[in-house]
Amino acid sequence: MGGTGYALEARGVVKIFGNHVALDAVDFGLRAGEVHALLGENGAGKSTLIKILTGAYQPDGGEVLVDGQPVSLDTPQQAQALGIGTVYQEVNLLPNRSVAENLFLGHQPTWFGLTDRRKMERDSRAILKRYGLDIDPASELGAHSVAVQQIVAIARAVELSGKVLILDEPTASLDRNEVERLFEIIRDLKAHGLAIVFITHFLEQVFAVSDYVTVLRNGRLIDTRKLDDVTRTDVVRLMLGKDIAFSGATGLADARPTGEVLLDFTNFGRKRSVHPFNLTIHKGEVIGVAGLLGSGRTEMARIMFGADAADEGEVKIAGKPTSISRPTDAIAHGFGFCPEDRKAEGIFGDLSVRENIIIALQGKLGWFSALTRDEQMEIAGKFGEAMDIRAASLDMPVKLLSGGNQQKVILSRWLATDPAFLILDEPTRGIDVGAHAEIVRTINRLRDEGLALVVISSEIDEVVAYSSRIVVMRDRELVAELSGENISPGVIVQAIANHREGTPT
Amino acid sequence: MNRSLRPLVATAVIFAIAYALSILQFPGLFSTRVLGNFLTDNAFLGIAAVGMTFVILSGGIDLSVGAVIGFTGVLVAVLISWAGWHPLAAFAMALASAAAFGGLMGLAVHYLQVPAFIVTLAGMFLARGGASVITRDSIPVSHEFYDWISSLIIRLPGGGRLSFIGLLMVAIFVVGALVAHRTKFGSYVYALGGNSVSASLMGVPVARTTVGVYMLSSMLAALAGIVFSLYTSAGYPLAAVGVELDAISAVVIGGTLLTGGYGFVLGTFIGVMLLGLVQTYIIFDGTLSSWWTKIVIGALLFLFIVLQRLIFAASVRGEKAS
Known part of the structure; x- marks a missing residue:
């Protein structure tokens, strides 16, 4: 065992949801003192891999190793105990509690069963100082900016885990100065020997802080490269996958x-x-x-x-x-807009095909000039035919249609408004x-x-x-x-x- | 000032002003006798409200409190008067059954993912129905232990009396405040009320905490039932109907956010005292219908809900501006 020098490693990890293979024999290795970027488009398997590494999912095949020893991570707490800490995109802390409590929740210093608040706040101040934050540890976390909350989340993860830090899109809601500050912290943690996984969509940021990059596509490992050896163009080509001529x-x-x-x-x-x-x-x-x-x-x-x-x-x-x-x-x-997330933002799943088609037109006409049922049938029928919508009946719920037909319904909805x-x-x-x-x-x-x-x-x-x-x-x-x-x-x-x-x- | 402190301060100020105005009208209200009775008369409500505070802080609700008080009263009366148990044994039995009852409700809330409102509504019908099946009548309790407890009184200068049950309520509030604000369990309760997803990702034992919260609430409701039985020396299946709503009112008036995560046990104490003050005022006045109590409580509740919205909405805006 061992000998790979990896602080955290996934070997041939497989994850299957139903009949969909989310991860197909993916290898991923992370060494201490290095920042490793994980890239891939939506559905590439990044978040599945992260969830396996943090114990939120269990793999259907392959194994996870910490310091060369195979481990089974059944819960996030277990991963935490093994030194793996995670900071999620949406800051997962408690805005209603004090900064100090957010740092120490579950690990508060106690004195005969009662928490020693003074010690907790003193320790918090010391920790936060290392991250260049001078805020009152007794203040409510929710009163601070997202960037500060993000740093508190990182501080908590590092304090509790201290070996591997997984940053899942930490920069998504930060502005440029805040991102720069976060990068300083990442570099500092790297210098202290932490192994860091960095997930982002921003290529610039990958090149700014990372040493290695791993690209996933459709649940498969495409490649792991040292960043010094690749150009941005190479990385984009790996991500998009087409051997574009x-x-x-x-x-x-x-x-x-x-x-x-x-x-x-x-x-x-x-x-x-x-x-x-x-x-x-x-x-x-x-x-x-x-x-x-x-x-x-x-x-x-x-x-x-x-x-x-x-x-x-x-x-x-x-x-x-x-x-x-x-x-x-x-x-x-x-104007008309067919949004990306068809199910959540596009269709009204329980309404009929007809109602889904006429809804934007009715919205445009206003409350007081309702389309009669015959008018509705005529409009829906016309577009149903023009767009070749394959539905057994115009009165069936649109959620029963295939994705392609749903998309045609949404297109028809806007075309009906001319x-x-x-x-x-x-x-x-x-x-x-x-x-x-x-x-x-x-x-x-x-x-x-x-x-x-x-x-x-x-x-x-x-x-x-x-x-x-x-x-x-x-x-x-x-x-x-x-x-x-x-x-x-x-x-x-x-x-x-x-x-x-x-x-x- | 910490924004969660503001409702607490508002409650305290309103109580002080209301009490001062009442004293101006009826100077007799300012006496150790009235203050002592405040504690004694509201002891069972106060104890139940401590449990309710924990439940609401965790983001839940417990509608079974009044029914558990009624059930406990009947159970204790039956065990003592019919079965001949010693009151202490009967109390232990009542607390143990309440713990099991609350634990089951907590398990249902957590594992079945059913809203607490529904689970505890079912609990309310079960406990109230159970009490009525045991007996339809009021069962008197006469036991020398009851007489002895009633004789435990600290006399205050000015004719006031601090009863055992009044002091017990104060003790429960002190312990409740320590548990809420100074223990890990307390911090987990606040965490659940703040954001249960974050809480579980931060390693809070969500299942254990949820079960603990409902167990605590039911046990305190049973203790309130015991206190009620000591207070009335009887057990009646329809006793304490609607007390859960008084307890919820006291908690909310005391500054705890109904959606959980913010609040103080001390606030609930002031809330209970404020409700007691309204009742005492109406008794002193003598001409007002006792239903005015409800109207005042309704107005206070509404005032506090608006106040909380304003405080929390204002601070959210403030954050965005900065």
């Missing part, structure tokens, strides 16, 4: 007639969500949005639609300055091949009919196939706008990785 442009790029300007976003942005961006959208144009998960794609869609209100910048519709602070404003201007501008967030995720083709065909047809569309997709080939222009998001910022012959997978990957990195090789 760095060839020239495909299909559509050449000389699409550009219609008149429909929308003009200037310095449009929202704090902690998307950096201000400029974007002009013409009629009869599809803007593809490329970028990794967490790059701000969805956030951009949401502020365009008013689902989150922009707090700076302005938007002009057909040249006229307008305000879009709520979805109702957007709908009144002829929109001028549609935002589609990952319209083809998780649907079968046939429906996929149908949706791509619909996108093309709508563009030819003069609609403006913004389509977000992780499938680079797909974006290339139907976009007139492509904008690339990275770290919540619009970093590149590609058109003409620049619309090619190679250029997109390059732009996602780092546009300053030079030309592709």
Whole structure:
């Protein structure tokens, strides 16, 4: 046993949910005094792996070793006792209790069974000082900023575990200065010999603090590399997986007639969500949005639609300055939005196909001009046919339909409102091949009919196939706008990785 | 000031003002006699309210308290008067059955993931029904031990009397405050009320704490039942109907957040005293219907719920601004 030098190791770990293989023989090794980044798109298996390493899930195969010894981690407490501490994206502490109690809960110093609050607060002050925090340990945790709470969470994890620290997207809700401060703490902990797993979607951050990177895709280990040996482009290529040929442009790029300007976003942005961006959208144009998960794609869609209100910048519709602070404003201007999470944000599962299709139109008409049942049937029937929705009846609950048909229902819902501008967030995720083709065909047809569309997709080939222009998001910022012959997978990957990195090789 | 302290201070200030105004109108209210009776008359409510404080702090609710008081009264009376048990043995039996009863409710709340409201509602019907099945009538208790307990009185200057049960309530409050604020169990209770998911990730034994909380509440309700039996020297199946609601009122008026996580045991004590003051005032006045007690309690409750919303909403805004 041993000899690998790993503080924490997963060997051939397998995890199966139902008939879905979430992790397929994944190896992962972590040494003391190193920061190891774990990367992968949604559903790649990152969080499953983390849950196995922290004892929240038990593997169906393979083993977990701590200091070379096989262990069985049945609960998070066991993992904690073995020195593995975790800080989750959503700070999992108690905002209603004092900072000191959050550091010591479950391990309070006691004196004849009563907690010794004075000692606890004295010790807390000493601990917090090591992290550069000078706050009153008796103060309520909830009164402090998320960044401070995050540091308290790290301090707790390190105090209680002290060997391995797992940081699950710790920077997701921090601003740049706070991220920098967190990195100083990470480097300091690394120097003290902690083994650290760092999960993030931000490539810049991976390169800023990590020594190694492991990429997972579809539950498989793709590669583990030393970061000194790889470029951002290599990492993006590993993540997206396609052996993208760095060839020239495909299909559509050449000389699409550009219609008149429909929308003009200037310095449009929202704090902690998307950096201000400029974007002009013409009629009869599809803007593809490329970028990794967490790059701000969805956030951009949401502020365009008013689902989150922009707090700076302005938007002009057909040249006229307008305000879009709520979805109702957007709908009144002829916008439509098919969100990424179809089940939670798109369909009304228990309502019928008919009701799901007419709901946006009814919303637009207002309370007092209800559509009669016959009108509803006619509208639903028309779109059901046009979109080839495969449902036994228009009155069946939409949750019984397949993902692809649900997506068509949501598209129909917006088409029924006769929109001028549609935002589609990952319209083809998780649907079968046939429906996929149908949706791509619909996108093309709508563009030819003069609609403006913004389509977000992780499938680079797909974006290339139907976009007139492509904008690339990275770290919540619009970093590149590609058109003409620049619309090619190679250029997109390059732009996602780092546009300053030079030309592709 | 720590924001969870603010409702407590508000309660204390309101109590002080209300008491001062009452004294201005009826100077007789300011006497050791009245103060002593405050403790004695509210002893059973106070003891039950300590248990309720723990339950609410943990984010739960216990509707079975009044029924457990009634059941305990009947059980104790039956064991002493019919079966000839010594009162101490009967008390032990009552506390043990209450512990089992509360433990089962806690298990149901945790493992079946049924809302505490429903579980303890079922518990309420079970205990009240159980008491009524044993007897439909009031069973008097006459035992020399009862007489001896009633004779344990500290006489105060000015004609006041501190009874055993009044002092017992104060002792329960002191112990309750220590447990809530100075033990690991207490910190786990607050943790559960704050965020049970975080609490379990931080290693809080959620199951053990939940069971402990309901066990504690039922045992304190049984103790309240024993005190009630000492106070009335009888056991009656329909005794203490609705006391759980008085206890909840006292806890909320005492500044504990109904959704859990914030509050103090001392606040509950002031809450109980405030309810007692309202009742005493109405007795002193003599012309008011006793139902005015309910109206005042209703108004106070509403006031405190609004107050808490304002305090917590204001501090949330403050955080965002900073």
